[in-house]
Amino acid sequence: MKSQKRLVQFVVKTSKFCNLRCRYCYEYSELGNKAAIDLEQLEQMYRHIYDYYRRLDCPTQIDFVWHGGEPLLNSPDFYWKTFDLQKKIFGELSDSISNAVQTNLTVLNKERVRLLRDGFDSVGVSVDLFGGLRVNQTGVDSLPTVLANMDRLHEENIRFGCITVLTKLNLPHLREIYKFYEKMNLSCRILPLFKGSFDGQHDGFEISHHEILNAFCTLVDLWLESERTVMMIPIVEHIEQILHYYSPNSKPFFYDKHEWESVFLVNTNGEVYSYTDAYSGLSHGNIFTTSLESLIKGASHHEVIAAAEERMAATCSTCPFFGSCTGYPVAEGSKEYNELDERGVIRCIVTKGVLQHVEYRLKQAGIINPATGELNLNRLPLSEMPAALRSPI
Numbered sequence: 401m402k403s404q405k406r407l408v409q410f411v412v413k414t415s416k417f418c419n420l421r422c423r424y425c426y427e428y429s430e431l432g433n434k435a436a437i438d439l440e441q442l443e444q445m446y447r448h449i450y451d452y453y454r455r456l457d458c459p460t461q462i463d464f465v466w467h468g469g470e471p472l473l474n475s476p477d478f479y480w481k482t483f484d485l486q487k488k489i490f491g492e493l494s495d496s497i498s499n500a501v502q503t504n505l506t507v508l509n510k511e512r513v514r515l516l517r518d519g520f521d522s523v524g525v526s527v528d529l530f531g532g533l534r535v536n537q538t539g540v541d542s543l544p545t546v547l548a549n550m551d552r553l554h555e556e557n558i559r560f561g562c563i564t565v566l567t568k569l570n571l572p573h574l575r576e577i578y579k580f581y582e583k584m585n586l587s588c589r590i591l592p593l594f595k596g597s598f599d600g601q602h603d604g605f606e607i608s609h610h611e612i613l614n615a616f617c618t619l620v621d622l623w624l625e626s627e628r629t630v631m632m633i634p635i636v637e638h639i640e641q642i643l644h645y646y647s648p649n650s651k652p653f654f655y656d657k658h659e660w661e662s663v664f665l666v667n668t669n670g671e672v673y674s675y676t677d678a679y680s681g682l683s684h685g686n687i688f689t690t691s692l693e694s695l696i697k698g699a700s701h702h703e704v705i706a707a708a709e710e711r712m713a714a715t716c717s718t719c720p721f722f723g724s725c726t727g728y729p730v731a732e733g734s735k736e737y738n739e740l741d742e743r744g745v746i747r748c749i750v751t752k753g754v755l756q757h758v759e760y761r762l763k764q765a766g767i768i769n770p771a772t773g774e775l776n777l778n779r780l781p782l783s784e785m786p787a788a789l790r791s792p793i
């Protein structure tokens with residue numbers, strides 16, 4: 401039997417340098433630093449990645465996600481050269497390589513339009529729509545520029561998705577945010593405010609776990625009401641997880657960090673982290689100088705894996721949704737989603753709370769039979785159902 405392709409992402413910090421000073425940015429203290437990864441370092445990184453994945457039995461899709469600072473401040477030529485390097489080094493695996501960029505979309509010219517259209521495989525735009533936190537060095541909101549540049553991408557037929565960060569300042573505008581993505585037919589990821597780069601950075605717009613939970617529940621309700629399916633992550637994922645939970649004989653999925661780690665963050669200096677441990681003392685080692693195999697099999701990686709397994713054992717093992725939810729938010733100890741109880745054990749506030757809400761709403765709508773737990777998708781007027789619900793799992 402042919403094994404399924406697995407996915408690994410390398411989030412590469414090209415440079416911390418940025419033309420904006422978004423007030424919540426977790427790189428804030430470094431945004432003036434122009435130090436950047438160079439092509440020789442990338443070449444070493446590619447060789448180490450290629451050496452590791454070419455020897456595995458299962459085929460692997462390798463995604464490079466180019467981050468900053470603002471990655472498009474780097475010259476387009478840098479990216480064209482690195483794409484060429486990838487082809488040279490990955491050879492027969494080149495078809496399994498893709499490149500995404502996460503941009504503030506404030507710097508766009510003809511060359512960058514060409515790069516986004518013909519170079520990158522996907523484009524993510526950071527835009528909050530409300531709150532005025534994404535400002536330049538003089539405090540001017542970047543939103544009008546970003547919206548104008550989004551129109552330009554549409555005119556140029558460049559597909560893109562968006563990331564919106566939830567803060568106290570855009571919480572009152574969830575409906576408008578949802579309607580924006582619905583009307584524009586854009587996929588998006590809603591991310592709760594991430595830890596800052598210094599104490600007090602988030603004063604005035606911090607949000608609690610319960611505010612995040614309520615916001616996601618509101619977005620679930622908007623999604624279920626909507627005329628058109630909006631590919632809004634994590635809402636769609638949570639709906640799929642509940643449909644999976646109620647599908648008889650569905651194969652359980654568990655996050656197994658020991659077996660497969662799917663996201664690595666590579667800092668400008670080559671240090672590699674699990675995503676939520678970024679810049680902590682928990683680097684797995686340096687990918688510019690060390691083989692990926694040594695990093696993955698190394699003592700520091702094993703320490704991180706053991707901690708993740710302990711967290712899942714303490715929290716997820718008693719959760720009814722474990723197996724439909726992989727346990728990833730607890731395993732990775734994402735602080736925005738979880739809090740600690742008096743014994744230091746994680747309470748899964750956001751993910752479990754949203755799953756419970758989805759379950760409740762699907763029962764209310766008759767999609768799940770509350771007495772038998774059977775899924776009743778066929779008895780519903782399918783034309784009125786969002787597509788993801790019409791073809792679950």
Ligand code: SF4
Pocket residue numbers: 715716719720721722723725726727728729730731748751752755
């Ligand atoms: S909902 Fe939370 S506790 Fe339950 S399996 Fe998922 S991450 Fe673990």
